[in-house]
Amino acid sequence: MVIFRLIGESFRFALDALRQNKMRTILSLLGITIGIFTIIFVFSAVDSLRAKLQASVDKLGSSTVFVQKWPWGGFGDYPWWKYVNRPEPSLRDYELLKGRLEYVEGISFEISANSRTVKYRSNSVEGAGVRSASQDFDKTWNLDFQEGRYFTENEGKSGAPVVIIGADISEGLFNGETAIGKSITVMGRRMNVIGVFKKEGEDMMGMSQDKNILMPLNFAKGLMDVESERYDPTITVRGKSYIPLEEVESEIRGAMRSIRRTKPGAEDDFALNKSTIASNQLDQMFHMLNIGGAVIGIFSILVGGFGIANIMFVSVKERTNIIGIQKSLGAKNYFILLQFLFEAIALCLMGGGIGLILVYFSTFAISATGFEMILFWDNVVLGIGISVAIGTISGFWPAFSASRLDPVEAIRS
Numbered sequence: 001m002v003i004f005r006l007i008g009e010s011f012r013f014a015l016d017a018l019r020q021n022k023m024r025t026i027l028s029l030l031g032i033t034i035g036i037f038t039i040i041f042v043f044s045a046v047d048s049l050r051a052k053l054q055a056s057v058d059k060l061g062s063s064t065v066f067v068q069k070w071p072w073g074g075f076g077d078y079p080w081w082k083y084v085n086r087p088e089p090s091l092r093d094y095e096l097l098k099g100r101l102e103y104v105e106g107i108s109f110e111i112s113a114n115s116r117t118v119k120y121r122s123n124s125v126e127g128a129g130v131r132s133a134s135q136d137f138d139k140t141w142n143l144d145f146q147e148g149r150y151f152t153e154n155e156g157k158s159g160a161p162v163v164i165i166g167a168d169i170s171e172g173l174f175n176g177e178t179a180i181g182k183s184i185t186v187m188g189r190r191m192n193v194i195g196v197f198k199k200e201g202e203d204m205m206g207m208s209q210d211k212n213i214l215m216p217l218n219f220a221k222g223l224m225d226v227e228s229e230r231y232d233p234t235i236t237v238r239g240k241s242y243i244p245l246e247e248v249e250s251e252i253r254g255a256m257r258s259i260r261r262t263k264p265g266a267e268d269d270f271a272l273n274k275s276t277i278a279s280n281q282l283d284q285m286f287h288m289l290n291i292g293g294a295v296i297g298i299f300s301i302l303v304g305g306f307g308i309a310n311i312m313f314v315s316v317k318e319r320t321n322i323i324g325i326q327k328s329l330g331a332k333n334y335f336i337l338l339q340f341l342f343e344a345i346a347l348c349l350m351g352g353g354i355g356l357i358l359v360y361f362s363t364f365a366i367s368a369t370g371f372e373m374i375l376f377w378d379n380v381v382l383g384i385g386i387s388v389a390i391g392t393i394s395g396f397w398p399a400f401s402a403s404r405l406d407p408v409e410a411i412r413s
Contacts, residue, residue, distance in 0.1 A: 025347070028311050031304025032351030032390065033358070035297045040359045040375070040383045042293025045366070048373045050286045063105075064140065064274065065249055067093070067235035067256065071271035086269045089235045090227050093259055094134070097235060100255040103243045106139025109217060111231040113224065118169055118213060119185040125172040129212040130186065132220035140236040143209075148180045148195030151216055155194075159218030163191040167199035168210040186213060187223050245274065301386065304351060305394040312344050312398035323402055324410025337403035344395020345388055352387030356380060 069086045094109040101107060113130040135156035137143075143150065146167060155162050163186060170179045170193075179193045197209040220226055227233055239248030249272055256262075256270050316323070323336055359375055366373040 024314075025311060028307030029304070029347060029351035029354070031300055031302075031307050032348050032387065033304070033355045035299075035301030035304050035390075036352040036355030036383050036387060037358050038300055039294060039297030039386065040356060040379050041362060042297070043290060043379050043382065044359060044363065044375050045373055046286050046289045046293065047376055047379065048371075051374075052372075063239040063241060063243075063245055063248065065237045065239065065245070065252055066273040067097075067237065067252065068232075068271050068273055069229070072273045082267075083271070087260075088227060088229050089233050089270065093256065094235050096259045097237070097252070097255055100258075101237065101251055103239050103248045103251050105238045105240050106136040107235065107237045108137040108140045109134045109226075110137065110234045110236055111217075111220065111224075111226050113187075113231055116187060118165070118173065120173040120182060123173045123175075125169050125211075127211065128166075128169055131212050131214045132217050132226065133214060134217045137214070137236075140238045144198035145195050146198040147178065148193070150195060156216045156218065159216055159221065161189065161191045161219060162194045162216065164195040164197060164214040165193055166197050166208075166210040166212045169213060170196045186215070189223060191215065191219075249274070301390055304348075305390045308344055308347055308391065309394040309398060311347065312340060312395050313401075315343065316340065316398050316402040320405065320410045320413045323405055324407045324413070327405070327407035328411065333403040336405075337399045340399035340402050341392065341395050344399065345391030348387040348391030348394070349384070352383050356383050359383075 067089050069088050070083050089109070091109060094107070098107055110131065110133040112132075115126075116128050116130045118125045118128045135151065135153060138150045145164075147170075148164070150164070151160075151162060154160070163184065165173075165179060165184070173179070173184060174182065179196050182193050183190050184193060185191075197212070197214075200208045200210055217226060224231060237248070237252055239245060252272060253268065257268065260269060262269060326336065356375075359379075363373040363375050
């Protein structure tokens with residue numbers, strides 16, 4: 001009960017100081033407010049951006065491995081010369097992998113071509129992505145349809161001229177009419193629409209089916225060289241959910257080395273990419289951004305901390321006779337120390353609270369520009385924690401010196 005009473009009195013003294021010396025207190029709190037605002041704003045922006053990017057990465061699947069020529073990365077000391085002469089994944093690799101892998105749910109061979117034009121009568125959509133895949137594409141990716149269906153086994157094997165289109169392409173070509181059964185022109189060939197992907201919306205990494213079309217691989221063989229580097233051939237392998245990803249990856253590596261007859265001790269001539277690689281790279285990038293934001297905010301908070309310490313020393317000086325009276329009536333040293341310490345913390349919480357409120361309203365302003373920014377609860381807790389820590393540090397010495405005052409000398413002052 002004594003502690004609660006102390007906290008209540010400390011907040012009352014802090015409010016009295018704010019009322020009696022408004023300009024002095026506001027200027028001192030400004031440093032804390034700016035510091036908390038800077039740190040929490042940067043952390044919230046970084047966390048919001050990271051959440052969006054991570055949602056895009058999660059689309060790759062936690063149990064999916066991509067067999068490609070180039071390992072993911074591409075920045076910093078990226079040793080591109082080690083990989084430039086590697087062969088692209090081939091149909092032979094894909095066919096042999098299918099017969100050797102046991103820990104997989106599905107395996108597909110995929111290619112893609114960007115910036116193509118799709119036509120239907122007088123309507124056309126430019127900038128479409130053309131993807132072609134083997135039959136098990138629906139087992140390696142999660143596909144949702146708003147109309148129609150996936151390829152049948154016969155359509156895939158025979159290379160039937162059928163296509164699945166994205167929601168944006170469907171809207172651009174058919175203006176809200178049903179797309180199923182209509183014929184569109186892709187790369188100079190007429191194809192029948194059998195399905196429309198469910199609208200996903202654009203994500204931070206541009207991974208969306210909305211402006212893509214998907215055709216059977218055997219049909220695409222008549223349109224392009226499906227093993228050419230320009231179409232980024234990829235073998236996608238989704239492991240069984242109850243098998244650890246490391247075991248799936250190990251099985252793929254062993255099978256690929258055997259298929260390509262890689263000598264023992266020699267480096268792999270292929271890359272096994274997975275979502276954890278992208279997640280780790282995101283962690284490193286955003287860790288540096290968090291450090292930068294923290295450094296900027298810490299300088300503002302230090303200035304605010306000195307301002308709070310100054311207020312507390314002045315407060316001790318102004319209330320020296322009151323301290324003497326309290327001690328003469330039996331108040332212990334710890335009571336005086338906690339009283340001023342809680343007052344410093346209360347002042348810092350005021351400044352920190354104002355900073356958090358500014359961040360909260362800033363999220364609405366940022367979100368209005370199209371980038372959705374969220375003030376996460378862990379950042380709110382962090383802001384409160386920093387405020388308490390700065391109040392404790394900056395208020396301890398003034399509170400300690402107040403607790404050591406001699407009651408007789410204090411009353412005389």
